[in-house]
Amino acid sequence: LNKTDGNTFFVVHLLVTLRDGGLLLYDSKHQLWRWNLDELRTREISDDIVDLFTAKIDRLDADARGLLTLAAGVGSTFRESTLRILYATSQADREGITVDKSTVRQMTPVTEVKNTIKELEKEGLIIATGLGSISRYKFSHDQIRKAAYSLIPVADRPLMHLRIGRMFLMDAEYDSRVDKDVFLIVHQLNRSKELIREAEERISLAELNLMAGERSIQTSAFGPALTYLKAGLSMLKPNELFAGEYYDISLRLYSSMAEVELVNGNVGNVEASVAIISKHAVKILDKVPSYVCLIKSYIARGKTKEGISTCLYVLAKLGLQFPKSAGELTTLRSLIKTKMRLRGKTDERLKQLPKMEDQSKIAAMRVLSVMLSCCYYARQDLLPLVIFRMVRCSLKYGISHISPIAFAVYGYFSMVTGDFKGGYRFGKLALSFLKKFETKEMHCQTICIVWGYIAPWRDNSFRDSMEHLTYASKVGMEVGDHEYAMHCVTFFSAFSFIVGRPLALLEDEINDFIKYAISLHQ
Numbered sequence: 001l002n003k004t005d006g007n008t009f010f011v012v013h014l015l016v017t018l019r020d021g022g023l024l025l026y027d028s029k030h031q032l033w034r035w036n037l038d039e040l041r042t043r044e045i046s047d048d049i050v051d052l053f054t055a056k057i058d059r060l061d062a063d064a065r066g067l068l069t070l071a072a073g074v075g076s077t078f079r080e081s082t083l084r085i086l087y088a089t090s091q092a093d094r095e096g097i098t099v100d101k102s103t104v105r106q107m108t109p110v111t112e113v114k115n116t117i118k119e120l121e122k123e124g125l126i127i128a129t130g131l132g133s134i135s136r137y138k139f140s141h142d143q144i145r146k147a148a149y150s151l152i153p154v155a156d157r158p159l160m161h162l163r164i165g166r167m168f169l170m171d172a173e174y175d176s177r178v179d180k181d182v183f184l185i186v187h188q189l190n191r192s193k194e195l196i197r198e199a200e201e202r203i204s205l206a207e208l209n210l211m212a213g214e215r216s217i218q219t220s221a222f223g224p225a226l227t228y229l230k231a232g233l234s235m236l237k238p239n240e241l242f243a244g245e246y247y248d249i250s251l252r253l254y255s256s257m258a259e260v261e262l263v264n265g266n267v268g269n270v271e272a273s274v275a276i277i278s279k280h281a282v283k284i285l286d287k288v289p290s291y292v293c294l295i296k297s298y299i300a301r302g303k304t305k306e307g308i309s310t311c312l313y314v315l316a317k318l319g320l321q322f323p324k325s326a327g328e329l330t331t332l333r334s335l336i337k338t339k340m341r342l343r344g345k346t347d348e349r350l351k352q353l354p355k356m357e358d359q360s361k362i363a364a365m366r367v368l369s370v371m372l373s374c375c376y377y378a379r380q381d382l383l384p385l386v387i388f389r390m391v392r393c394s395l396k397y398g399i400s401h402i403s404p405i406a407f408a409v410y411g412y413f414s415m416v417t418g419d420f421k422g423g424y425r426f427g428k429l430a431l432s433f434l435k436k437f438e439t440k441e442m443h444c445q446t447i448c449i450v451w452g453y454i455a456p457w458r459d460n461s462f463r464d465s466m467e468h469l470t471y472a473s474k475v476g477m478e479v480g481d482h483e484y485a486m487h488c489v490t491f492f493s494a495f496s497f498i499v500g501r502p503l504a505l506l507e508d509e510i511n512d513f514i515k516y517a518i519s520l521h522q
Contacts, residue, residue, distance in 0.1 A: 050225075060123070064086035065151070066090075067116045068125065071139070072148035073160050075187070080135035082167075084113045089167055158192040165189035179211065186212045190231045193417045206235035206249060208417045213256055220478040222263045229257045244282035251277065251286055258293040263480030267297040271489040285354045288363040295370045299483060304378035312369040322389070338388040338410075341395045347425070351432055356398035365393060365402035369442070372409060373483060387413055403439040404430045408449040415454060427454040444476030445484040452491040462495040469495070482517075 019025075027034050057065055060498035070086050071078050117137065120126045125144050126137045131469035137143040152160060165188030172181040184209050189196070196202055209232030216225035232253050242250045257272035270293050277290040291314050298307035315322050323330060356362055368390050375383040414421030427450040434443055451468040469488045476485030493513070496506050 002336070017127045039119065048120055052148060052457075053144050055125070057125070057144075057148055057151060062120075063112070064116050064119050065324075066315065067113065068120055068148045070160075071126070071137075072145045073152065073164055075184075076142060076145055077136065077138040079131070080117060080137065082171075083117070084110060085167055085171065086164060087113055089163060120329050131172075154505050158195055160192075161188045162192035162195050165192060169204075173443070178208075181214065182208055182211050186228060186231070190228075193231065193235065196235070199387065202235045203246070203249070206232045206253070208232075209235070210249060210253055210256070213260075214252070214363045217256060217260065220480075222260050224478065226260045226264060229253055229260060233257070241276075250431075251281060255286075255289045259480070262297055262300075263482070265482075267300045270294055270297040284314070285359055285363055288314060288318075288366060292366050292370055295367075295374065296483070299370070299373050299377070304374045306384070307374040308379055311374060313365055314367050315364060315371075318360050318367070320364045320389075323382075323385065331381075334385050334388040337389055341392050345395075347429060350429055353394070354398040356394070356400035358397050361393060362400045362402070362405045365390060365400050365406075368393075369402045369405055369445075372405070384413060386409050399433055399436060401439050401442060403447040404433040405442050406430075407433060408454070409448045412449055412453045415457060420457060423443070423454055424458050440475050440479050441481070444472045444479070444481045444488065447472035447475075448484045448488045448491065452487065456495075462499050466495050466499070486513070486517050 024034075025034050057068060060068070067083060067087060068091055070090070071083060074082060074086070117126070117135075121137075122130065124140055127140050129136045129138050139148075157312055165185055168181060168185045168188060169178070172178045172185060174305070178185070186205070189205050189208070193205060196205060209228045211316075213225045213228035213232060216222070216228060232249075236246060236250065237251075240246045240250075253320075254273045256278050258270050258277070261267070261269040261273065274290045274294045277287055281287045291310060295307045295310050298304065298310065312324065356365070368386055371386050372383070372390075375386055379426070387406065387409050391410050393402040394400065394406055407426045410431060411423040411426030413423075414420075414426060430446050431450055434446055451465040455468075456462060456465050469492045473485045473488035473492065476482065476488060488514075493506065493510050497503075
C-alpha cells in the first residue's frame with residue numbers, strides 16, 4: 001500500500017509483477033498465495049510505480065516494446081491504423097526507403113501489428129475502446145504511457161515526434177481533414193521543430209500553428225492559443241516577417257498574439273506585438289485589431305488618456321474626423337442630428353436595417369466602442385459625441401456586431417436625460433441586435449449596460465438583472481472582455497446587497513472577484 005497509495009490498478013499490477021518475478025507464489029495444495037520471503041529480502045522494489053511498469057515493458061519482446069513506445073509517442077489514445085502506418089514508416093526509414101501518401105498504406109503490416117496489439121492487451125498495458133470498423137486503443141493508465149515513453153532515449157524523441165507528425169499530416173492531407181486533425185499534428189511537430197529546416201516545411205508548420213491558435217481563440221482556450229502562436233512565429237525567419245508571400249501569416253500571427261496576450265492578462269506584452277504590426281503593416285485596416293488591443297491594455301492599466309489619443313489617431317487614419325474637445329453647443333448639435341436620423345423609424349424598421357459591409361466603417365465602430373470606456377473614465381465631455389456617432393454610423397451604413405452597444409449606451413443616455421421610455425426602448429433594441437450575429441464579442445458589454453443601468457429602472461426586479469448579469473460575466477470571461485465582466489460582477493454584488501443575500505456569502509464571492517481582477521491586472 002505504501003508503494004501504490006492504495007490505488008487498485010497499481011496494486012494489481014504490483015502483485016502481477018511480484019508473481020512474474022517469483023516473489024509471490026501460488027500454493028495449489030492449500031489454495032492460497034505465499035510470499036517468497038527469502039527472495040523478497042534480497043530484492044529492491046522501486047517506490048516509483050513508473051519503474052515497475054518500465055521493468056514490465058522491458059520484458060516484452062522487441063516488436064511489442066517498439067510498438068508500445070510508438071504508441072506512447074502518439075499519446076494516451078491511438079488507432080490501430082495509426083500504429084500500422086507508423087510501424088511501416090519506421091521500417092522504411094531504417095531501410096532508407098522513401099514513402100508517399102499512397103505507398104505507405106500499402107506497406108502496413110496488418111497481421112503483425114494486430115498480433116502485437118493483442119499481446120499488449122493480454123499483458124494489461126492497453127485497452128480497446130473503439131467500436132465498429134475503427135479499432136481504437138488507450139493505455140490502461142497514464143503511468144504506463146509514461147513508463148513506455150521513458151524508454152525512448154531523450155536524444156531520439158524529437159526525430160520520433162517528427163516522423164509521427166509528418167505521418168499525421170500526410171494522412172490528414174490524404175483524407176482532406178487537416179483542419180480536423182490540426183491539434184494532433186502540431187502537438188507532434190512542435191516537439192520536433194528544431195529539426196525542421198527546409199523553408200516549405202517551416203512555413204507549413206507556421207500555418208498549422210496559426211490555424212491551431214485561431215481555433216483555440218474561437219473556443220476561448222487562450223492559454224494553448226498563446227503557445228501555438230509563439231510556435232508559429234518561431235518558424236519564421238526575421239527576414240521573412242511581413243515580406244511578400246509571408247505578409248498575411250505574419251500579420252495574423254502578431255494580431256492574434258496581441259489579442260491573446262491581452263486576454264491572458266499580459267497587458268505589458270501587448271505593446272510589443274502592436275509595435276511590430278504598426279511598423280510593418282501596410283494598410284490601416286490591418287493595424288486596427290492590434291490598436292484595439294492596445295487601447296484595451298491602456299484601459300486595464302488606467303492609462304485612459306493614452307487610450308483616447310490612440311483612438312483619435314486611428315479614427316483620423318480611417319477618415320473619421322473627431323473633435324479633441326466638445327462644448328455644450330457641439331454636443332447639442334450632435335444630439336439633434338442623431339434624433340433627426342432616428343425620427344419616424346419604428347422598432348421593426350430599425351430591426352430590418354442591413355448588415356454593415358464597409359470594412360473601414362466596421363473598423364471605426366470597433367475603435368469607437370473602446371473609446372466609450374476611455375471617455376467614461378477620463379473625458380466625459382466626449383462621451384455623448386462617441387455615442388451619437390456610433391448610432392448615426394449604424395443608421396447610415398448598417399448594423400455591425402458593434403452596433404448593439406451603441407444603442408444600449410444611447411438608451412442609457414436617454415434615461416439619464418429623463419426619457420425613461422425611450423431609454424428602455426433602445427435597450428431592448430440593443431439586445432435584439434445581438435441575435436443578428438454569431439460572435440459574442442459584444443454580449444457582455446451590451447447586457448451589462450441594459451441590465452445594469454437601464455432595466456432596473458423599469459418593471460424589472462434586481463433579481464432579474466442578477467440572472468442576466470451572471471450570464472454576461474461568464475460570456476465576458478470566455479471571450480476575453482474582462483473589463484465588462486468585472487462591471488457585471490460589480491453590479492451583481494451591489495444588487496445582491498439590495499435583495500438581501502447573506503453578507504457572509506457575498507463577502508466570499510466579492511473576494512473571489514477581486515482575486516480574479518488582480519490576476520488580470522484590472
